[in-house]
Structures are given as C-alpha cells and as structure tokens.
Amino acid sequence: MLKDKVAFLGLGCCGGKIAKNFVDMGYKGIAVNGSEQDLRALGGMPKHHLKGFDGFGGHRERAIECLASNEGFLSSVQELQEEIIIPIFGAGGSTGSGCGTVITELLVEAGKIVxxxxxxxxxxxAIIKHSNAYQAVQELQEIEGAGTSFFINNDKTNNYEYTNKAFAKMLDVFLSNDSYGSRNNFDVSERMEMLQDNGATVLSLAKEKDTMIEKLTNGIFAPLEANKICEHIAIIHAGNDNKDIEPSEVIAIAGKPSNIYEGYNGKSTLIAVSGLDFPITHINKLGNIAKEIYEERKRNRQQSASKLEGLDFLKEEKKEPLKKKTMSKLDLLKKRMES
Structure with missing residues (x-):
C-alpha cells in the first residue's frame, strides 16, 4: 500500500498541526520544533525538539545555525526508511520556512521522493510573513529533483483547522484509496508518477460536479496559473462510469496533460492535477504587498520624524556644584567583589 511508503515531517508550529492530522489517520510522522510549548500542544504524536532554539523570532535565516547545532536531527532525517517524505511547513513562519527548504534539499540528496x-x-x-514566504518559495524553485509541491492558500478562510483537515482528507484519499472498477484503475505506480512531478499539485474531493470544479479552481490551494500547463490529471470517479465528470472538463480548466489516469467506485470524486507551474502570480502578490507596506511605513516615518529643540535658556542658570553621592549597599558590594 502506498500509505506505508510515506512519512510526514511537520516543521514549526503550522507544520506540526497539519502533520498531526495524518498521524491521527495512521501515517508515520513527526513534529519538529524549537518551542517545547508548541510541541506539547500536539499531544502524543512523535516529536523532535530542536535544542537551543525556542523559535527564530521571525528570522528564517537562523535555520542554518539551528540545524548545524542539531546534527542528531539531521542524521535521523537522512536515515528515514520511507520512500516518500512529505515536509510540511508554514511559509510565513521562521522555523518552518527556514528549515523546510534545507530539509527538502537534504532529502532529495538522500534519494527520497520529496x-x-x-x-x-x-x-x-505581517510584512515578515510575506517576506519569509516569498524567500521560501524562491528557494524551493531552485531545488532540482524535488517532487510535487502543495501550496495551501490561507486567504480562503481563517479557519485553519478546517483547511488543515480538508487537505489531509484529500491527500489521504489520493494516497490510500484502493477502490477498483472493471473499466480501469488508478494504481500505485501512477500515483508515484504524479508525486514525482516537479511543480505544483491541486486536489478536489466532492460529490457534485459544480463543487468539484469550484474546489479545483477556488478551493484551499493557491490559484492556478493562467497558462494551462500541467503534466498529469487523475480522476477517481464516484461510480463505475464517467457520469460525475469527464476528463475533458478538467482539461478545460487545467490544460492538456501528458497522461490521464482514471479509477472508479470511489465514495466521492477525487480530482488531482500535477505538474502545474508554481503559483507565481499569487506569491508575487504577497511579495508586492510586503514591499508596498514597507515603503509606506518608511515614508510615514520620514514625514513624522521631528526632533526636540534645545532649551538654550537653561545654559543661563548658574550650575551648583554636585554633592558627593553616598555609596549604597549595592555599590559597596560591587566594590568588594571587584577587589
């Protein structure tokens, strides 16, 4: 079963919360964080504490120093036995986004499907969240050999628990659904092929056609690029035929793929599109928001900056000689310690 070949790494606070959903479903997974408080909040799931770094305070560049100081963690990552590793992290945070790209590259070098x-x-x-996200995606783009990426769009709702559970449910169906039909089946090798596609993947799981399409184009994932470039389309139909949705209807949205995989007799219809371009338009928007707010703050600071004028009249007053200060007990103690 493909599920047995997968392990999840929840990096940082956000990553740990999402990974917990998969651990609760029976997947192998571990939460990784410098904050013991964040780790305690995850209950009994497996955890690794990054010693000496109780969060990065928004500075994702501290990840290198942190990982260098936690060689044991790096060794354990390299020794993971599962073929497919899914690192999860919040791109706006510092721990997850700082460590996420480094860990991704490390696992690719170890020969894993990441x-x-x-x-x-x-x-x-906040500005720093947008800046961190922009830099993290920039770094991901440069990693050769990485598998598919899933970009969750938190603009859709501030109910993050709902978003996390919805994502976990869709990916679980993709990884573990074993329904079959006389017409065709979406087998493990085809799923592996999609997981190895470089670029982005979006998923949709629904019973009604309108909802399927809505979730694909305007669901929890970052918006699709307009160029209609994709590599693979997979559909696990809810019945034993194509009455729920035709592949041509998905092609009209995502573009013509190299191959189409179909399976049948799922509880709901699952649609997966892989090999999409990264959601650059959406990420550029986040970067531009950060830049505009930063420049506006800079202008406002310059305009509001005013200095106090000198009180020249004070110079005319006669200065009285300073009285010798009596040493306090603390002063005496300090003097004693110095001698």
Whole structure:
C-alpha cells in the first residue's frame, strides 16, 4: 500500500498541526520544533525538539545555525526508511520556512521522493510573513529533483483547522484509496508518477460536479496559473462510469496533460492535477504587498520624524556644584567583589 511508503515531517508550529492530522489517520510522522510549548500542544504524536532554539523570532535565516547545532536531527532525517517524505511547513513562519527548504534539499540528496506542503500566509498578515514566504518559495524553485509541491492558500478562510483537515482528507484519499472498477484503475505506480512531478499539485474531493470544479479552481490551494500547463490529471470517479465528470472538463480548466489516469467506485470524486507551474502570480502578490507596506511605513516615518529643540535658556542658570553621592549597599558590594 502506498500509505506505508510515506512519512510526514511537520516543521514549526503550522507544520506540526497539519502533520498531526495524518498521524491521527495512521501515517508515520513527526513534529519538529524549537518551542517545547508548541510541541506539547500536539499531544502524543512523535516529536523532535530542536535544542537551543525556542523559535527564530521571525528570522528564517537562523535555520542554518539551528540545524548545524542539531546534527542528531539531521542524521535521523537522512536515515528515514520511507520512500516518500512529505515536509510540511508554514511559509510565513521562521522555523518552518527556514528549515523546510534545507530539509527538502537534504532529502532529495538522500534519494527520497520529496513532496513539500507549503501553507502560504494570508494577505493581511505581517510584512515578515510575506517576506519569509516569498524567500521560501524562491528557494524551493531552485531545488532540482524535488517532487510535487502543495501550496495551501490561507486567504480562503481563517479557519485553519478546517483547511488543515480538508487537505489531509484529500491527500489521504489520493494516497490510500484502493477502490477498483472493471473499466480501469488508478494504481500505485501512477500515483508515484504524479508525486514525482516537479511543480505544483491541486486536489478536489466532492460529490457534485459544480463543487468539484469550484474546489479545483477556488478551493484551499493557491490559484492556478493562467497558462494551462500541467503534466498529469487523475480522476477517481464516484461510480463505475464517467457520469460525475469527464476528463475533458478538467482539461478545460487545467490544460492538456501528458497522461490521464482514471479509477472508479470511489465514495466521492477525487480530482488531482500535477505538474502545474508554481503559483507565481499569487506569491508575487504577497511579495508586492510586503514591499508596498514597507515603503509606506518608511515614508510615514520620514514625514513624522521631528526632533526636540534645545532649551538654550537653561545654559543661563548658574550650575551648583554636585554633592558627593553616598555609596549604597549595592555599590559597596560591587566594590568588594571587584577587589
């Protein structure tokens, strides 16, 4: 079963919360964080504490120093036995986004199929969140040999628990559904092929056609690029035929793929499209928001900056000689310690 070949790495606070959903479903997974408080909040799931770093304070560049100081963790990552590793992290945070790209590259070098899950910050979050996300995606683009990436769009709702559970349910169906039909089946080798596609993947799981399409184009994932470039389309139909949706209807949205995989007799219809371009338009929007707000703050600071004028009249007053200060007990103690 494909499920047995997968392990999840929840990096940082956000990554740990999402990974917990998969651990609760029976997948192998571990939460990784420098904050013991964040780790305790995850209950009994397996955890690894990054010693000496109780969060990065928004500075994702501290990840290198942190990982260098936690060689044991790096060794355990390299020794993972599962063929498919799914690192999950919030791109706006510092721990997850700082460590996520480094861990992804490390796992690719170890010969794993690595499929990062990146939770993007909402448009109304702080400048540093947008900046961190932009830099993290830039770094991911440069990693050769990485598998598919899932970009969660937190602009859709601030109910993050709902989003996390919805994503976990869809990916679980993709990984573990074993329904079959006389017409065709979506087998493990085809799923593996999609997981190895570089670029982005979006998923949709629904019973009604309108909802399927809505979730594919305007669901929890970052918006599709307009160029209609994709590599594979997979549909697990809810019945034993194509009455729920035709592949041509998905092609009209995502573009013509190299191959189409179909399975049958699922409880709901699952649609997966892989090999999409990264959601650059959406990520550029986040970067531009950060830049505009930063420049506006800079202008406002310059305009409001005013200095106090000198009180020249004070110079005319006669200065009285300073009285010798009596040493306090603390002063005496300090003097004693110095001698």
């Amino acid at each position: 499929c990062p899950v990146i939770a993007l910050p909402s448009s109304d979050e």
